[in-house]
Amino acid sequence: xxxxxxxxxxxxxxxxxxxxxxxxxxxxxxxxxxxxxxxxxxxxxxxxxxxxxxxxxxxxxxxxxxxxxxxxxxxxxxxxxxxxxxxxxxxxxxxxxxxxxxxxxxxxxxxxxxxxxxxxxxxxxxxxxxxxxxxxxxxxxxxxxxxxxxxxxxxxxxxxxxxxxxxxxxxxxxxxxxxxxxxxxxxxxxxxxxxxxxxxxxxxxxxxxxx
Amino acid sequence: xxxxxxxxxxxxxxxxxxxxxxxxxxxxxxxxxxxxxxxxxxxxxxxxxxxxxxxxxxxxxxxxxxxxxxxxxxxxxxxxxxxxxxxxxxxxxxxxxxxxxxxxxxxxxxxxxxxxxxxxxxxxxxxxxxxxxxxxxxxxxxxxxxxxxxxxxxxxxxxxxxxxxxxxxxxxxxxxxxxxxxxxxxxxxxxxxxxxxxxxxxxxxxxxxxx
Numbered sequence: 001x002x003x004x005x006x007x008x009x010x011x012x013x014x015x016x017x018x019x020x021x022x023x024x025x026x027x028x029x030x031x032x033x034x035x036x037x038x039x040x041x042x043x044x045x046x047x048x049x050x051x052x053x054x055x056x057x058x059x060x061x062x063x064x065x066x067x068x069x070x071x072x073x074x075x076x077x078x079x080x081x082x083x084x085x086x087x088x089x090x091x092x093x094x095x096x097x098x099x100x101x102x103x104x105x106x107x108x109x110x111x112x113x114x115x116x117x118x119x120x121x122x123x124x125x126x127x128x129x130x131x132x133x134x135x136x137x138x139x140x141x142x143x144x145x146x147x148x149x150x151x152x153x154x155x156x157x158x159x160x161x162x163x164x165x166x167x168x169x170x171x172x173x174x175x176x177x178x179x180x181x182x183x184x185x186x187x188x189x190x191x192x193x194x195x196x197x198x199x200x201x202x203x204x205x206x207x208x209x210x211x
Numbered sequence: 212x213x214x215x216x217x218x219x220x221x222x223x224x225x226x227x228x229x230x231x232x233x234x235x236x237x238x239x240x241x242x243x244x245x246x247x248x249x250x251x252x253x254x255x256x257x258x259x260x261x262x263x264x265x266x267x268x269x270x271x272x273x274x275x276x277x278x279x280x281x282x283x284x285x286x287x288x289x290x291x292x293x294x295x296x297x298x299x300x301x302x303x304x305x306x307x308x309x310x311x312x313x314x315x316x317x318x319x320x321x322x323x324x325x326x327x328x329x330x331x332x333x334x335x336x337x338x339x340x341x342x343x344x345x346x347x348x349x350x351x352x353x354x355x356x357x358x359x360x361x362x363x364x365x366x367x368x369x370x371x372x373x374x375x376x377x378x379x380x381x382x383x384x385x386x387x388x389x390x391x392x393x394x395x396x397x398x399x400x401x402x403x404x405x406x407x408x409x410x411x412x413x414x415x416x417x418x419x420x421x422x
Binding site for chain 2 (some may be wrong): 046047048049051071072074075076078079088089090091092093096099150
């Protein structure tokens with residue numbers, strides 16, 4: 001997996017939102033619909049189960065050349081042969097991740113404020129997860145929303161790839177991209193969709209929509 | 212740190228039991244009192260805080276040549292430069308740990324039944340944590356207690372170093388050692404003690420006690 005990944009349409013998983021459908025099924029459909037990266041987020045799964053699930057997703061995604069990113073747990077990412085890890089402000093430090101895993105592992109970092117984003121100017125994440133753009137019911141432990149103006153202000157000040165997350169759908173994705181995002185990350189817009197492939201396809205189209 | 216560690220008196224931490232005293236203070240006192248290994252167990256701490264705490268304990272323990280083992284999170288162990296990781300049946304697989312961390316990291320494995328212990332005959336842990344020997348209020352998600360007879364039966368069948376844990380104190384440590392344990396692990400017997408150094412010293416003496 002090259003370090004130059006495509007973050008334009010990034011699926012972040014939430015097994016609670018799939019309506020009982022297996023995550024592999026959702027992820028495969030989403031990748032067929034145009035998702036360019038997948039983050040496996042498991043807040044409660046024991047590590048062994050987390051690794052097993054990651055391996056199943058990796059097997060689905062590798063043939064489609066879509067990178068798999070693991071939320072928080074670098075050890076799970078390494079055990080499963082995932083392509084990267086996504087860390088929050090209270091997870092491992094990027095310097096520790098790089099030291100343990102080397103330069104080839106993709107590393108994403110959540111920033112929830114301009115202060116955090118400016119601190120990240122001295123770090124070397126592969127992208128910043130700019131969270132949340134809008135208020136969202138999926139994550140309730142987040143900071144104040146960036147909004148479109150906050151995202152545009154960050155775009156003007158950050159050298160990093162910016163992936164917007166939080167409350168995004170096909171109806172606002174174009175606006176978010178025009179404000180300077182390099183990509184959007186979605187959870188419920190795909191995980192909860194009756195047809196995740198169609199949902200991904202609609203999101204993909206909306207990225208370049210003008211209206 | 213050599214692979215031939217001394218597991219005879221193994222402190223497993225629980226910050227809820229220290230009565231507000233800093234964990235470094237408990238751990239330093241315990242090491243001075245004769246603890247031969249320390250496991251940092253943090254079930255709820257975010258990874259960054261876990262790493263910082265591990266580094267503080269490592270700084271305390273390294274001068275005393277006492278190894279620091281991290282519960283569950285291999286990534287935290289690697290980030291903090293700890294000497295080992297302790298894994299349960301639902302944590303990472305030993306083979307994955309060895310593949311990621313190499314042969315020098317100490318690896319302990321919890322076994323809660325004879326079946327699990329016999330499966331471990333084909334694995335290469337540095338020790339088995341035989342849990343629980345007696346019923347204990349510290350951990351409530353454990354299997355049925357091994358008891359002294361179960362421990363003796365395991366000793367006869369296992370090639371591994373056996374560290375007994377669960378309900379152990381200076382009053383039963385000698386009996387557990389005579390049943391075949393290579394060491395005992397304690398939580399509350401040291402973490403909750405008004406004088407952790409004296410508690411460790413008393414436990415140390417009790418390991419060779421006949422009565």
